[in-house]
Amino acid sequence: MLVNQLRQCYISRSALDVLQAAEDANRLTFVESVEELVELAAPADRCDPRGYFTVGYDVPGRGFVPEAKVCRVRNGIAANYLEPYMRRRDPDCMVIADDKATDKPTFRGRFGTDFAPLRLETLEWLKTQPLACFFFESGLPGHTLNALAICPANAGFFALGLAMLQGIKPLSHLQCQGEDYRFGAVVYTAPVFRHTHFDGKQVVVHNRRLEEVGIHELFSYNLYPGPSAKKGVYGMLLTLGEKAEEPWTTAHCSTVQVITPYDNTTTIMHEGASGGGKSEMLEVMHRELDGQIRLGTNVITGDQRFLTIPRGCELRPVTDDMALCHPKLQQAEGAPRKLTLIDAEQGWFVRVNHITHYGTDPNLEGLTIDPPGPLLFLNIDAVPDSTALIWQHTLDAPGSPCPNPRVILPRHYVPGVVNEPVTVGIRSFGVRCPPCTRHQPTYGILGLFHVLPPALAWLWRLVAPRGHGNPSIVATEGMQSEGVGSYWPFATGRRVDQANILLRQIMETTSTLFVLIPNQHIGSWKVGFAPQWIAREYLARRGSSLFRKDELIPSRCALLGYHRHTIQVEGQTIGTWFFDVSSQPEVGEEAYFAGARLLTDFFHQQLRQFLHPDLDPLGRDMIQACLDGASLEEYAAFTPVNT
Secondary structure, X not given: OHHHHHOOOEOOHHHHHHHHHHHHOXXXXXXXXXXHHHHHHOOHHHOOOOOEEEEEEEEOOOEEEEEEEEEEEOOEXXXXXXOHHHHOEOOXXXXXXXXXXXXXXXXXXXXXXXXXXXXXXXXXXXXXXXXXEEEEEEEEOOEEEEEEEEEEHHHHHHHHHHHHHHOXXXXXXXXXXXXXXXXXXXXXXXXXXXXXXXXXXXXXXXXXXXXXXXXXXXXXXXXXXXXXXXXXXXXXXHHHHHHOOOOOOEEEEEEEEEEOOOOOEEEEEEEEOOOOOOHHHHOOOOOOOOOOEEXXXXXXXXXXXXXXXXXXXXXXXXXXXXXXXXXXXXXXXXXXXOOEEEEOOXXXXXXXXXXXXXXXXXXXXXXXXXXXXXXXXXXXXXXXXXXXXXXXXXXXXXXXXXXXXXXXXXXXXXXXXXXXXXXXXXXXXXXEOOOXXXXXXXXXXXXXXXXXXXXXXXXXXXXXXXXXXXXXXXXXXXXOEOOHHHOHHXXXXXXXXXXXXXXXXXXXXXXXXXXXXXXXXEOOEEEEOHHHHHHHHHHHHHOOOOOOHHHOEEOOOHHHOEEOOOEEEOOEEEOHHHOOHHHOOOOHHHHHHHHHHHHHHHHHHHHHHHOOOOOOHHHHHHHHHHHOOOOHHHHHHOOHHHO
């Protein structure tokens, strides 16, 4: 009966057929709340005597193959994958099934066959399974992408993660709108095909049937939410913005309103590749037992530097990872022009690998130990009926903790969260840097923070270095690029289109202060995320107005824009070693310039692929300037307002 009611809505015929088959066999569960999915994730009547529910599937020729063990804990649901490979996102998981314009690997190109037969096989398999489905909306209220999720019922923990991240719309919401309710996307989850067709690898297939039937199909052939429930839906939003009459994008960023002890408010938007410090920008500074802030530890001498900041700024989180930059939110013509955004998610996928013991982050620890409602823990070592603790990480191997433990946190649980659109004053970009020394020069030459002219801010987003020791994805060696805006791994179309959208966005918001912030290392100093916490405190106290030219020093490497000689934070001076890495005795000029060459060569390699005939002429000039070895003055001249 319920499926018949849906036929009045504009919905995919393929999805209706799957739902109808399940309903006819009494195997269909329509889910209308997170609480229902908590019950499905670890059904009491199907758990073993210890309280674990094993999620797995019958694979021809192999028998039952377990995927994950799930249990109920006092603060939600804990799920642990049995393969370490499944505990983080595979950066090569996305393929495109359709014949629309794309720079991404296609299904045919990767697997040598058309997707259509596997699509039908997937739908037929789903028709034989007990299913859980729910409806959700993604995008700007009033301009949403309406979507349907169809999952095997025994993968309730995966559906729970998707629902926490995207929300759930009750059936009554659809029924009230009837024929006016139009679906634009469907997520199909079919984990068994990872084993039968893809040699155990994570694969997420985008099938953009937008012109034919107005539907963006996403086929998730794995149960780790990162590539599909989160980044897959992200890809749908990017496609939606790219195809709009006035193109827009969903930025890969965290956003926070920072209120200083003097009651000044500054909004900071922090972008970057995976591991670039987005979640950390929302965190209170980590302190030592005596209350000091550890600025860094020298990897050669063991020397340490500390700051005393008696009172940190108040933080009001806005976004954790995805921000809608829809045209309807932007300011009218005129100055000053700054970007306005709103959160694109209902929940946050928070990585907690840096929470290694009790007291590291009391705010997050307290919120996850005693939350207002259930949470979903991934790769956290918890037993049934215990309290899951975010510093107890599942081991990939004896003595080797999983580098990607996660908790999905509904945003309405977060104290002080901002639900309204905000206008950005400071737009920062985070880069994971390795140590740089005389004996081992690397690109770890970034100082505490750098101020970028808009042209360089755009180039950094095109390249978006993934950087050193990334914990969020399957390991890769050396410097990698996540590309345009750092969200390129999730986009389905062409680089040049996203590059043009970002260029237009940055050129229309040049009143913004653009900064570059490293984490992990500054030259020979191991710093963790201290640079962005200290930069946040300093810049918020200073305000978001642009620096005067006499306050800044041109960096020795033009790609790094400008830097300060020193700064004072609450009366304490941070010296030039932490701004000009070449001045560190353990580094010196020779190693610095060797690192600068590595960085410059990497930029040149990555930027050449954007020299497409459809690239905006201004963008072409900026890229060519970089390839020709432009000076900092030449970059600044593209937008004189930010000299």
